[in-house]
Amino acid sequence: MFRALSSAATGMEAQEKKVETIANNIANVNTTGFKKQRVEFQDLLYDTLTPAGAKTSEQTQSPTGLQIGQGVRSVATVREFSMGSLQNTNRVFDMAIEGSGFFKVKMPDGEPAYTRAGTFQLSKDGQLVTPEGMELDPSIVIPVGIDQVFVGADGTITSTQAGDTAVTEIGKITIANFVNASGLQAVGHNLYRASPASGEPIEGTPGTQGLGTILSGHLETANVKVVDEMVQLIAAQRAYESNSRVIKAADEMLRSTASLR
Amino acid sequence: MANGIYSALAGAATQAQALDVMANNLANLETTGFKGSRAIFKEVLIKADGVLNQTARQVVVDEVQTDFSHGGVLVTNRPLDLAIAGDGFFEIETAEGVRYTRSGSFQVDAERNLTTADGGLVMGDGGPLQAPPERTLQVNERGMLMADDLEIGTLKVVEFENRDNLIQAGHSLWEAPEELDQEVVESPKIISGALERSNVNALKAMTNMIRISRSYEALLKTVETFRATDKRAAAELGK
Numbered sequence: 001m002f003r004a005l006s007s008a009a010t011g012m013e014a015q016e017k018k019v020e021t022i023a024n025n026i027a028n029v030n031t032t033g034f035k036k037q038r039v040e041f042q043d044l045l046y047d048t049l050t051p052a053g054a055k056t057s058e059q060t061q062s063p064t065g066l067q068i069g070q071g072v073r074s075v076a077t078v079r080e081f082s083m084g085s086l087q088n089t090n091r092v093f094d095m096a097i098e099g100s101g102f103f104k105v106k107m108p109d110g111e112p113a114y115t116r117a118g119t120f121q122l123s124k125d126g127q128l129v130t131p132e133g134m135e136l137d138p139s140i141v142i143p144v145g146i147d148q149v150f151v152g153a154d155g156t157i158t159s160t161q162a163g164d165t166a167v168t169e170i171g172k173i174t175i176a177n178f179v180n181a182s183g184l185q186a187v188g189h190n191l192y193r194a195s196p197a198s199g200e201p202i203e204g205t206p207g208t209q210g211l212g213t214i215l216s217g218h219l220e221t222a223n224v225k226v227v228d229e230m231v232q233l234i235a236a237q238r239a240y241e242s243n244s245r246v247i248k249a250a251d252e253m254l255r256s257t258a259s260l261r
Numbered sequence: 262m263a264n265g266i267y268s269a270l271a272g273a274a275t276q277a278q279a280l281d282v283m284a285n286n287l288a289n290l291e292t293t294g295f296k297g298s299r300a301i302f303k304e305v306l307i308k309a310d311g312v313l314n315q316t317a318r319q320v321v322v323d324e325v326q327t328d329f330s331h332g333g334v335l336v337t338n339r340p341l342d343l344a345i346a347g348d349g350f351f352e353i354e355t356a357e358g359v360r361y362t363r364s365g366s367f368q369v370d371a372e373r374n375l376t377t378a379d380g381g382l383v384m385g386d387g388g389p390l391q392a393p394p395e396r397t398l399q400v401n402e403r404g405m406l407m408a409d410d411l412e413i414g415t416l417k418v419v420e421f422e423n424r425d426n427l428i429q430a431g432h433s434l435w436e437a438p439e440e441l442d443q444e445v446v447e448s449p450k451i452i453s454g455a456l457e458r459s460n461v462n463a464l465k466a467m468t469n470m471i472r473i474s475r476s477y478e479a480l481l482k483t484v485e486t487f488r489a490t491d492k493r494a495a496a497e498l499g500k
Contacts, residue, residue, distance in 0.1 A: 001277040004284035011288030018291065038337070040366050040378045041292040043285070045431035050324075052426050053438055064301075064324040064425045068278065069285030072292055075432070076378040078366060080339050100397075179394070180369045199371035202394070210396060239290040242463050246284045249474040253277065256481050261488070 003047070003070060004250040010071030011243035014041055017074045018236040025224045026233075033084070033117030033190055034222035036229075037077045044070045081181045084223040086215065092149050093120040093128065096220040099212020101175035102192065104203070105134040112137060114176060114201070116220055117190040132189060140171035151216035155206045175211055176201035264307075264317040266491075269483035271319040275302055276477040278322045283470050286461045293335075294364030294433055295459035297466070298327045329424050332460035334452060340399050341367045341375070344457040346450040349418040353381040353434065354389060360434035361419060361427070363457055369398065375406065379432060385414030386445075404451040418449035 018039045028034040052065035086096050095118030097103070102114035113134070120128045120136065128140045140157060142149060147162040155173035160166070178184060183197030194201055207213045279300040289295040303323035334344050343365030345351070350361035360381065367383055370376050375383040375390040382389040385406065392398055396408035404416040421427065422442040427435040437443060 001280055003281040004277075007281065007284035007288045011284075011290070014288070015291065041289070041295075042364070042379070042433040043289050043292055043295055043429070043431055046429040048428075049322075052428055053440075062324060063423070064326055065428060066322060066325050067298075067429045068281050068325060069289070069298065069429065071285060071288040078339070078368070078378070080337070082338060179373050179392075180371055182368050183371065197371055199373075235291060238463065239287070242287045242290060242467060243284075245467060246280075246287050246470060249470050250280060250284070253280065253474050253477045256478050257273075260481055261485055 001250050001253055003068060004246055007069065007071035008243040008246035008250070010044065010073065011246070012240055014039070014072045014074050015236045015240040015243065019233065019240070021077060022229050022233045022236065026226065026229050029222055029224045029226055031117075031190065031222050032119055032219050033115060034224065035079050035081050035084075035116065036222070036224045037079050039074045040076045040078055041072050042075045044073055046070065079182050079184070079186070080223065082223050084221040086218045087221050088217065089219055090217050092151060092216050093122070094118060094217060094219045095120065095151060095173075096215045096218040097175060097206070097212040098215050099210075100181070101177045101206065101211040104137045104174070104176050104201070105130055105191070106137045106139075107134060107191070111193070112201075113187065113191040113193055114178075114184065115190050115192065118214075119219060130190075136173065138171075138174065140173065142170060151214060153207060153213040153215070155214050173206070173214060174203050175206050175214075176203045177209075177211055178202070266484055266487035267307075267317070268319050269480045269487065271321065273477050273480040273484070275300070275320050275322050276473050276480065280470065280473050280477075282325055283466055283473060286466050287463070287470075289459055290461050290463055290466075292364075292433065292459050293366050293456045294332070294362060295461065296327050296329055296332075296363070297459070297461040298325045298429075299469075300324075301326050326425065327427070327429070328460060330460050332458040334455045335458050336455050338454045340397075340453055341369070342454055342456045343367060343400055343416070344452040344455045345418060346452050347446075349420045349446045349449055350435065352384040352417040352419050353377055354384055355381040355434070357430075358436070359384075360430055360436055362434050364433040365451075366456055377433075381434075384417040386417055387414055390414050390416070400451055400453040402451060402453070404449040416449065416451065418446040418451075419443050420446050 021037050021039050025036045046067040046069050048067050050066035054062045056062050107113045123129045126142045128136045146159040149159045157171045158167050158169050179199035184192035185195045187193050282300045286297040300322045301324045302320050305319050307317035353360045366378050367375050373392045390406050393408050399407045406413040426441050430436040
């Protein structure tokens with residue numbers, strides 16, 4: 001019965017993690033480039049009271065052991081990197097990556113970070129930066145006094161001057177991909193950092209080496225589907241309730257044992 | 262004193278163990294590929310001086326049997342979430358040795374190996390499955406891991422002659438005893454973008470739990486009745 005109490009407690013703890021993850025997914029339903037997470041559970045080690053195949057007599061053996069489980073643990077939060085939908089904004093520096101890959105930006109500490117949120121702006125020096133002022137890496141400077149800017153599918157940024165038909169190339173956006181994107185470390189602010197699990201970044205021109213292409217004038221919405229999350233939330237809530245009922249049942253049984261006359 | 266009090270106590274103890282089993286089932290209500298278990302009771306006769314005493318019957322938990330029926334399917338649309346449609350287990354190489362699982366929430370690690378959520382290597386027909394760089398991975402319905410249109414290998418799905426002999430190893434894995442006969446499923450049916458849910462039925466588990474706690478109370482009441490009878494017998498007969 002004490003095993004029942006602790007198993008149910010692990011169950012409640014696991015469901016709590018699931019609800020927390022769902023809450024974060026739903027909270028970010030309108031966050032550009034957000035990728036939803038899912039908690040993966042595993043059962044805990046079993047308490048083996050009789051091993052399977054133990055001799056029950058000279059000739060016979062027990063076909064099934066006597067193994068009692070001790071609950072559940074959350075083993076990983078799997079991030080799903082499926083594409084979100086594309087939202088048309090008609091702003092040239094709003095960029096979405098169609099396919100896999102991340103924009104590389106420079107964090108204030110100089111370390112690289114990666115993002116799917118392509119809402120770029122110009123800094124006072126004409127550099128392309130994130131809403132928080134982090135520079136795109138390699139850095140791209142848009143010169144003053146140009147008329148129109150275009151971003152190609154392969155990341156080439158070109159411009160035209162007023163009254164001139166000549167097209168000048170100003171820079172090229174490269175994107176990076178990872179062998180195991182699920183292993184990236186989320187650092188908030190829509191940013192991820194490479195980790196030993198994600199592997200080294202593979203940088204390249206958009207549209208090559210399996211990398212996605214850039215679509216200017218669009219933003220990628222979060223890949224969270226509210227209905228799915230709601231269904232998961234209900235499932236988690238009910239599972240939590242069931243586990244709390246186990247605790248109640250074990251408690252009642254212990255109480256009647258204690259009051260045995 | 263009557264033997265019944267011991268039978269009732271043994272009964273209560275087994276019900277407590279049955280609750281432990283049920284608690285584990287409910288804790289794993291949302292665990293991918295989890296299979297619920299139930300405690301099987303058996304009656305034992307107590308031997309006194311080598312003679313079976315027919316009135317001293319007791320109950321013990323004989324075995325904990327796993328219900329290997331299939332759980333429902335949860336669609337995730339993640340290409341490396343795999344569910345086995347039908348019987349069989351994925352073969353996983355862990356640090357402790359070869360293990361088997363129904364939980365197909367796989368990923369690719371930094372060395373491009375196909376692994377479980379906690380890093381066990383997923384086995385194919387020719388050893389661990391490893392993805393080539395810069396390709397999109399897919400698994401087709403026959404369990405072939407494809408990188409774009411390149412065939413890498415078929416996921417090894419193993420079926421056992423007697424699944425009851427599998428040993429629970431935790432972490433959603435089973436261990437097979439050496440003597441257990443196994444067979445590789447020739448063309449497994451794999452659903453990609455889906456996971457197999459736990460096969461624990463919350464309604465059944467809750468009903469069972471109520472039955473367990475009521476039985477426990479009834480058995481304790483029996484213990485009390487025996488005690489009261491003995492007390493009265495001692496008091497009245499002693500007069």
